[in-house]
Amino acid sequence: MAQEVSEKQMKITARGVDVFYGEAQAIKQVDVDIEDHAVTAFIGPSGCGKSTFLRCLNRMNDTIDICRVTGDIRLDGNDIYDPSIDPVQLRAQVGMVFQKPNPFPKSIYDNVAYGPRIHGLTGSKSELDGLVEWALTRAGLWNEVKDRLDKPGTGLSGGQQQRLCIARAIAVQPTVILMDEPCSALDPIATATIEELIDELRTKFSIVIVTHSMQQAARVSQKTAFFHLGDLVEFGDTNDIFTAPQDERTQNYITGRIG
Amino acid sequence: MLGISNLMPIIILGLSFAFFMMARSKATAVSNGIPSSLHSRPNYHGTLSFLWVLLLGIAAYLILLIFGSWFVTGSLLSQIKAADPSLADIQAQLVLSDAKAISEGRTASSVDDLRETIAGNYSGLSNLHNWSMVLIPLTLSVLGGFFQIKRITAEWRARNKSERIIRSFLFVCAAIAVLTTVGIVLSLIFETMNFFSNIGWRVDKYIFGTEWSPLAGVHSGTMDPDRVGAIPLFVGTLLITLIAMIVAVPIGLMAAIYLSDFASARVRAWAKPMLEILAGIPTVVYGFFAAITLAPAIRGWGEAIGLSVASESALAAGIVMGIMIIPFISSLSDDVINAVPQSLRDGSYGLGATKAETIRQVVLPAALPGIVSAVLLGVSRAVGETMIVVMAAGQGANLTVNPLEAVTTVTVQIVMLITGDTEAETAAGPAFTLGFTLFCVTLLLNIVALRIVRKYREAYD
Numbered sequence: 001m002a003q004e005v006s007e008k009q010m011k012i013t014a015r016g017v018d019v020f021y022g023e024a025q026a027i028k029q030v031d032v033d034i035e036d037h038a039v040t041a042f043i044g045p046s047g048c049g050k051s052t053f054l055r056c057l058n059r060m061n062d063t064i065d066i067c068r069v070t071g072d073i074r075l076d077g078n079d080i081y082d083p084s085i086d087p088v089q090l091r092a093q094v095g096m097v098f099q100k101p102n103p104f105p106k107s108i109y110d111n112v113a114y115g116p117r118i119h120g121l122t123g124s125k126s127e128l129d130g131l132v133e134w135a136l137t138r139a140g141l142w143n144e145v146k147d148r149l150d151k152p153g154t155g156l157s158g159g160q161q162q163r164l165c166i167a168r169a170i171a172v173q174p175t176v177i178l179m180d181e182p183c184s185a186l187d188p189i190a191t192a193t194i195e196e197l198i199d200e201l202r203t204k205f206s207i208v209i210v211t212h213s214m215q216q217a218a219r220v221s222q223k224t225a226f227f228h229l230g231d232l233v234e235f236g237d238t239n240d241i242f243t244a245p246q247d248e249r250t251q252n253y254i255t256g257r258i259g
Numbered sequence: 260m261l262g263i264s265n266l267m268p269i270i271i272l273g274l275s276f277a278f279f280m281m282a283r284s285k286a287t288a289v290s291n292g293i294p295s296s297l298h299s300r301p302n303y304h305g306t307l308s309f310l311w312v313l314l315l316g317i318a319a320y321l322i323l324l325i326f327g328s329w330f331v332t333g334s335l336l337s338q339i340k341a342a343d344p345s346l347a348d349i350q351a352q353l354v355l356s357d358a359k360a361i362s363e364g365r366t367a368s369s370v371d372d373l374r375e376t377i378a379g380n381y382s383g384l385s386n387l388h389n390w391s392m393v394l395i396p397l398t399l400s401v402l403g404g405f406f407q408i409k410r411i412t413a414e415w416r417a418r419n420k421s422e423r424i425i426r427s428f429l430f431v432c433a434a435i436a437v438l439t440t441v442g443i444v445l446s447l448i449f450e451t452m453n454f455f456s457n458i459g460w461r462v463d464k465y466i467f468g469t470e471w472s473p474l475a476g477v478h479s480g481t482m483d484p485d486r487v488g489a490i491p492l493f494v495g496t497l498l499i500t501l502i503a504m505i506v507a508v509p510i511g512l513m514a515a516i517y518l519s520d521f522a523s524a525r526v527r528a529w530a531k532p533m534l535e536i537l538a539g540i541p542t543v544v545y546g547f548f549a550a551i552t553l554a555p556a557i558r559g560w561g562e563a564i565g566l567s568v569a570s571e572s573a574l575a576a577g578i579v580m581g582i583m584i585i586p587f588i589s590s591l592s593d594d595v596i597n598a599v600p601q602s603l604r605d606g607s608y609g610l611g612a613t614k615a616e617t618i619r620q621v622v623l624p625a626a627l628p629g630i631v632s633a634v635l636l637g638v639s640r641a642v643g644e645t646m647i648v649v650m651a652a653g654q655g656a657n658l659t660v661n662p663l664e665a666v667t668t669v670t671v672q673i674v675m676l677i678t679g680d681t682e683a684e685t686a687a688g689p690a691f692t693l694g695f696t697l698f699c700v701t702l703l704l705n706i707v708a709l710r711i712v713r714k715y716r717e718a719y720d
């Protein structure tokens with residue numbers, strides 16, 4: 001009974017998730033709970049399956065032919081792999097930001113308006129304008145681009161592009177945002193800006209961030225999951241993981257012995 | 260002896276190899292067993308001698324071959340003229356060819372004293388010529404070879420020297436390629452000017468005239484500016500190109516979209532090579548397919564619904580030309596669609612877009628410049644295509660935009676002019692002018708297309 005109560009507060013619950021690429025198993029029996037209005041970090045050496053697991057949460061793995069996902073993943077208690085669920089609608093609720101900034105070769109405005117337009121979120125042009133401004137403001141980009149909304153998004157700097165991608169994602173009004181190493185292509189100053197932004201976005205969204213920088217995980221997250229060779233080794237409060245890791249592998253990783 | 264002079268290129272090549280070996284072993288000897296004491300490795304010493312021997316020998320041989328026979332003919336002709344000043348040029352040449360025949364033991368058209376004397380002189384001179392073609396190149400080669408070998412020391416920069424020679428040789432090859440192109444374009448321009456001056460510089464009549472029958476007045480020695488109007492040709496070409504593009508662009512583009520975004524790896528693996536096979540079919544095959552299968556079929560369908568269709572129609576030629584261009588458009592478009600980064604597609608899927616929305620709103624706009632240039636290249640192929648239209652479109656210079664009638668194109672008219680009965684020199688004027696027009700149009704299309712492609716490449720790199 002107590003179990004059920006705690007699950008109710010969770011945004012996403014994953015139980016016994018296995019992922020295969022063809023014959024090769026990339027993820028083994030992973031159980032994770034993603035808390036609402038918190039930042040959850042996935043850390044671990046590269047190739048351990050962080051991205052693979054992240055992509056299960058919005059069914060992006062469906063776009064890879066050879067990828068097969070089993071197990072139980074629930075968003076607000078609903079099984080997202082249920083046949084009645086349309087992955088396209090799921091992705092409107094669970095937004096995603098990628099490792100390399102990937103703005104569309106369109107204007108800044110059209111980049112942000114892309115999602116609202118395909119989902120028909122706004123009735124009028126002025127409503128859409130308002131939504132674009134809101135998303136760009138939340139992404140901390142509005143002041144930098146408000147005078148050149150019609151300029152191509154690809155003309156922005158790397159950090160601005162990544163914030164544009166965040167704006168593009170939140171414009172669809174998701175409840176969860178997945179970020180796959182969002183700062184790995186950025187310089188330290190742009191990284192700091194994005195980290196501040198993530199902390200702010202926590203008030204409205206649940207955020208899951210993959211990172212291979214442990215400092216970043218320590219700075220931005222409340223919960224941390226450590227993956228190793230497809231296993232979820234340890235999952236708990238970020239503070240605990242970094243100060244008192246239970247597993248030897250976690251200890252070795254955060255002290256720099258494996259990685 | 261004649262045999263030897265013909266074998267000279269091979270002999271010189273053999274000699275070059277011999278000097279290569281000699282130079283190499285001398286260089287090895289000079290190094291005293293310490294290879295690093297040489298500035299250039301022995302092979303480079305060998306190469307330098309090889310190149311010297313080869314180039315000296317071949318150059319001398321070619322010069323003697325060309326100028327020698329020119330000199331022999333010239334001096335004999337002047338002897339003939341001196342002996343009998345009353346002979347005209349043509350007659351003197353006849354005497355000379357008789358004399359050659361006599362000296363080589365063939366039958367001459369007639370035999371007289373003059374011919375006998377010249378025959379004697381000819382065999383003497385050509386003997387001399389042949390021997391000089393053997394001895395002079397050989398001497399020069401050997402001297403050059405020994406000169407190079409003598410220069411071999413540890414410090415001798417054989418590598419730099421031979422590289423410079425090779426570089427010059429490559430430059431000459433590149434120059435030949437460029438110069439022939441320039442030459443062809445210049446002769447096109449020259450013949451076009453010539454044609455325009457024949458019609459009294461009425462370029463407007465050519466570009467805007469509606470009657471094409473350029474050879475109608477040539478027997479009286481003039482060209483009638485009123486009958487060199489190329490509009491029917493331009494219209495015919497445009498009509499057929501338009502039909503071809505209406506067939507090729509949608510099908511080619513859809514095929515490319517299917518192949519790049521929907522087909523499984525297995526389908527792709529056989530569909531792509533199939534399309535490439537389609538691209539490899541010679542156009543003459545498409546041509547008779549159009550003429551023998553499609554044109555009568557179209558005619559039959561037309562008659563079935565009460566339309567009168569010519570037995571050769573723009574429609575048949577255009578459709579088949581479109582089929583020919585499909586693989587061209589689809590394979591170029593497939594390339595540009597594939598070049599749109601997967602990350603853009605992922606970005607779109609990640610926002611909850613469907614596959615169709617992603618393709619229409621992200622992939623195609625991003626690939627559009629490349630697709631446009633693929634279409635332009637397709638147009639330039641259609642405009643220049645010849646075999647299909649020769650067989651299936653008709654020959655009469657009809658001014659019509661009805662696709663069910665026979666029309667003619669620029670390329671068809673060029674073929675007709677050049678293969679027709681009229682002597683080449685007269686027919687060349689209008690043919691070259693049409694060719695030049697075609698050249699300008701396709702050049703323009705290609706330049707625009709390549710520009711677009713280049714701009715587009717920069718956007719992702």
Ligand SMILES: Nc1ncnc2c1ncn2[C@@H]1O[C@H](COP(=O)(O)OP(=O)(O)O)[C@@H](O)[C@H]1O
Pocket residue numbers: 021026044045046047048049050051052053064
């Ligand atoms: N599209 C794919 N096809 C096949 N194997 C994949 C694919 N993507 C990832 N993998 C494999 O799955 C494993 C986990 O990869 P990934 O999730 O990208 O790791 P991480 O993000 O932690 O670096 C790796 O062994 C990788 O080779």
Ligand SMILES: [Mg+2]
Pocket residue numbers: 050051052180
């Ligand atoms: Mg990854």
